[in-house]
Amino acid sequence: MNKFVKSALLTGAAISALTAPAVVAQAQEVSEQPAATQVEEVIVTARRREESLREVPVAVTALSSERLALTGAADVTVLQQQTPNATVQVARGSNSTLISFIRGVGQQDPLWGFDPGVGLYVDDVYVARPQGAVLDIFDIERIEVLRGPQGTLYGRNTIGGAIKYVTSRLAPEPELMLRGAVGSDGQLDMIASGSLPVGDYLRIGGAVASYNRDGFGQNLTTGADHYDKDVTAARVSAELAPTSNLFFRFAWDRVEDNSNARHGHREVAGAAPGADVLPGIYDTRSGLGDDNYVETEGLSLTAEWTINDMLTFKSITARRDGYTDTVIDFDGTPSPTLDIPAYYADDQFTQEFQLLFNGARWQGVAGVYYLDSHAEGAFDTVLGNLGVSIGTGGFVDTESYAVFADFNFDLSDRLRVAVGARYTEDDKTGFVNRATYLGAGQTPLTGGPAATPLVQNTLYTNSRSFSEFTPRISVSYDLNDDLTGYAAFSQGFKSGGFDMRGDALATPDTVDGYDPETVDSYELGLKGYAFDRRLTFSSALFYSDYQDQQVTTQVPTATGIASFVDNVGASTIYGAEFEGSLWLTDFLTANFAVGYLRAEFEEFIRYNLTTMQYEDISDLVVVQNSPRWSGYLGVTWTNDLLDGQLAITPSVSYRDDFSQFEFPNPILDQEAYALVDLSVVWTTPDQRWQLALHGKNLTDEEYRTGGYNFPGALFDNSISAFYGPPRTWTAALQMRF
Template sequence: MVSFSARTMLLGSAAAAALIASPALAQEAPPATGDTASNQETQAEPAQANDQEIVVTARRRNEVLLDVPIAVTAYSGEQLSRQGALDITDVGDTTPNVTLETSRGTNTTLTAFIRGVGQQDPVAGFEQGVGIYLDDVYLNRPQGAVLDIYDVERIEVLRGPQGTLYGRNTIGGAIKYVTRRLAATPQFKARTNLGLYDQADLVLTASAPVADALRIGGSVARLSRSGWGKNYTTGEANYNKDIWAARGTIELIPTETAWLRLSGDYTWDKSNARGGHRLIPSILTKQPVLDDVFDSRGGLTDPKQKVTGGGVALHGEAELNDWLTVRSITAYRKDKSATPIDFDALPSIDLDVPAIYRNKQFSQELQAVIDRGPLAGVVGAYYLDANAQNIFDVRLYTLGALIGAPGFTAATFGDVDTKTWAIFGDFTYDFTPQWSVSLGGRYTNDKRRAQVLRKSYILGGSPELGGDAGYGAGIPIATTSDFSGRRTDTAFTPRASVTYKPNRNHTIYASFSQGFKGGGFDPRAQSTQAPVQTPAGIYDYMAFEPEKVNSYELGWKAALGRLQVATAIFNADYKNVQIPASVGCIVNGVTNFCGLTTNAGKARFRGLEIEANYAVAENFAAAGDKLSLAGTLGYLDAKYREFLTIVTTSPAGAVIPPTEINLAPYRKVQNTPKWTMSGSLDYTTPMAGGRLNLNSTLSYRSKSQQFELRTPMLDQKGYALLDANMVWRSGDGRYEVGLHGKNLTNTKYITAGYNFLTQNIYTGDFVLNPLTGNPIPAGGLGQEGVLTAYYGNPRQIFVSLGFNF
């Protein structure tokens, strides 16, 4: 037994250490629960859940991670609570080779990358590379995908192509957000967070059985904080939060082998638009760079920032016999985002983009889950009917003043319909207790229809956006695009794996899978531009081709006494990588704003992932003490092997005839650091009739680029984040008090940005005006120059209080 002073020192040391999520590698048989969420029958959460016993449904059946031949990381709801996680982006810090960030300008649009695959642009026409699932319902658009963490059972992150097990195929990976099932006894839970920047969060959850077979429940959340900075033009708080959210559920359980769940959720986000931070002085008005990276001068205030969205889902499951279970998932979702995007982040109307995004989707999924002796698997069918619309103006008023076109605006109306259906299946056969083989396949049919209308206005913008305070609705002077397009992409994508279990403590697997992401249409593109004469699929201005990937993976998962470990090495070969970009273009002799989507030829991603957890000791300082170490390591070598383009200048700047060249040596994969790491220490001890948990997380990400071409000042160097948490729970689980610190070193790091400066296409260096020494705005888009950054969260310290009855 150590002395009181030694124990106090131990507690203090543990509070400054690090905790991360590691794979659930327990060997106990999982309970028989549905895929949507595990049954929650207890009145309150346990005082300390074992992270090694999380049951996941990565293969559409309940398994512990030790037995799953897939690279997947799982976080339990209790674990997320201990770590003070606030939204889904928090899990990206401790999952190898994963980037999850809030997109530019909002609180609720998600930018997700897994193993180098993702999608940064949220406009209609672009499919996500990473699938986000809310209770097995695929979210077709990134708007509203930054899910706040409340009433969550677990979060699973699957890395690599997914298609033989899930309704919607995704080429990079999938993130499953799983909410809790309703309990068999009445429950009421309340949780609040109070902290710096006037943080005030309140989540209320209640449920009760109203009959033997009927349960109802719901949650309401109020999430708020003042801004981390200030907009010096509008006077508004910058990076504030003003969100209401609600979720309701009705569950019918007529028998032990069948259940039905009707759920709905809705979110109202009235937070201010996030203003970007200029990294260079303004060229025309000579305004200096602001001192605080969370401050802005952006003057665009219309439309008023507002994001609303939600949906309803009906889940049904019936066990027809001891080997066959059928499931149905029917869902409808809809959202609308009104957002002002001030690219130049200045009071002047230089490159201002008011925008409205509208999305809706209907999906239906049917599954038959088979578990008959040595054969287990799933066969299913999926249908998605989705529509994405965006309306946005590009106000180039400073340019208009120069060319005698006051209030010059380029307006875009994009409408993209997606109708996709697929059949899929994946089965595992156990030849012996040690050897098993899995085979799966998917046939996908993607149909897209796009309508794109682009107009130029003077004296204001499009009537749909109301013009602006200075001019009102503008006068149309030209229709620059009136495009209608259709395309159908089909693909069969197989998957195969071999698993060897020398004993119950080890799983070794090798797998091959193909991934596919359909082609589409860029609603920002300009149909009146003459296509560049290059090989098919490189530039088609309006349309782009499907992506395809061949992925190979070798993994080992083991329970070595106190050490739990999961490793994977992988190699992925990509073709036709879709690279969206925004550029300046000349339309009818006038500078305009155009999209240019490249199918960049070929890329190769290969890497290594390690997740480990070591139980150091128990009962060493006091009866019931537990101390554990954990760590993750991700290494990703992402390279373009072919990036074809047309150039008219040499590296030395000399003008040459149009030439097709391979720019792969000068391009890197965006949002993809080579190294992602985290290390941990977690300490739990009995205290005051309950349990006290001390943990913290130290995570590191090496340098990464915002875009394929190096962008000085905007690209982020390597950085580390330190979090620490102290949580006490009563012995019966009814009460909880926590103190949480996130980014304790107050590290400033860039998560997104805009660049519209002229660059050397080989080196990325900015081209300077020889007379003034200023950077030259790219393609005439703005006269002030655009190099604008958005930053990750600063230091946050808050107290949490929880009550469970």
């Protein structure tokens, strides 16, 4: 099936484009108003100011709230299906931790102190930690995915790209929306949102959502649901416009995740009782328990002052806090063979000032940015077969300062040049405490009884500073009124740091930390409209030189687990992307995306625990989470029905073979697969009532999204995998007042 789906999917966009002239001609013959089916102009804020997508010399996928609703998008992981060359999914062993890769660049490890490679922004506020970042989609305007390094305007940890979650502005009139959904596996979701004007200048509003679902599987040891969902989210905002040139927005949000802990499915049988391979991929026999709690909370204040027609001043002040208390049973058995109880905590304060310019033939933004963050945590590695537990704890404090500017100049009516740069300086202090204790139980680092370590593996505090200048330059040319081509060079930078798992006895250099990594990216693009503006598309060719790449690996040893975070060397990444929308007829629309990606290590320097030397093993490794082909094709048919409009959207997304880690593993690596979805949505003309039915993964495809690899007798062959959701159905009713 996958070969057929791949062929159909990856050629579907090209076939649509090639057949569009004939389809358009036919549609014009039968339609009295062909302009009604033209694709609307898409507005994005990829360069921190509102612009037409066609004019932005950046590869951007923009998904509106309407499109997300028509496809039944539940959370931000839907971006993986509809964005070329992107991996956006729930992290292994978690319910709401996000991992993201774009064009082969990202970070899988969500441990405190490790910086992501793809930046996440909620209304221009940077979310530094991935815990609780699998944002449910409600009360939003759109989501933008910026592909390629965005170091000039978005900072040090957008080396792969950025995801922008843009919430809705409050309505000028009183508004109330209620939505309820029921579905398979006991799904029950409730969402309410609304806004209310108070006088002429003030609007207040908010939204609250509750998401509940029984588990796809079961913990056969405790009887608890496994892969369930129990999430509550809320937002409150107030918008004040005392004069025509002043605007203030205060926003508060909170998410609580009480879903049960998620443990992996054993892929290989072990010797311990209950260590067999269960037939249900969502089942477990974990004896560590089901307790899991995640909370995130944020406050922000945005102020805008329109000084005159040319200048606007903007201030964004924000604070975010997060806490996670969880357990991960790596071995998936009642025995404490390899159990990991853990907690994470973080807080951050950010301040950004921007000055936006809008001249007759030039536009731009300049600003300063400050971040003060603290991330800490602790976890135990309980090794029952050795009768010991390794406690690991510590923190990382970060102060980051940056100045940036980006300007666009119209050299003629068709030719534009954009130049930008950012200077960033990070000051980091890390503390790492790693100790081995006798007994397979809780250590003092996670709240256990006081005890003297059997071995003090690591105990140090160190500080380092990292700085980088990241430029960007692009040239755009309007081939005609509908087509724009561009060429761009940009550089990304991800800060260095300290390995919170580092074992100084096994790897003495860990106390020195690791260096930053950089990407030099070159891109050619063509964007615009065709066929009487019935087709809108974006295409790009890119090449990236990835240097000093940070890679996290964990290696089993005779006495436990050794962790490495190394600047392993370099890789080259290149590929192509093509995405867009096409009005085939007055009643039929197609949305498509195709990505091609080649990523290869040129150098991979690894510390050999036996020889105690560094060696190049680039011929043994691959770039993780980088399928060669990815694609999406969705077709929406609309027609009038029962005094309303019916929209039916079948879709298919495809991901080629990919490796879960840098070291290929035939047990854990995922073969190519396709997901088939179907959505049926009926809406009244006044948008007051909406009925929807969404089916996901209709072929019930089994596919891995992550895994852990700890083979050998010491860990009882603890090779486990985590899987994406099975076939699900959801029926929803929405009312607006």
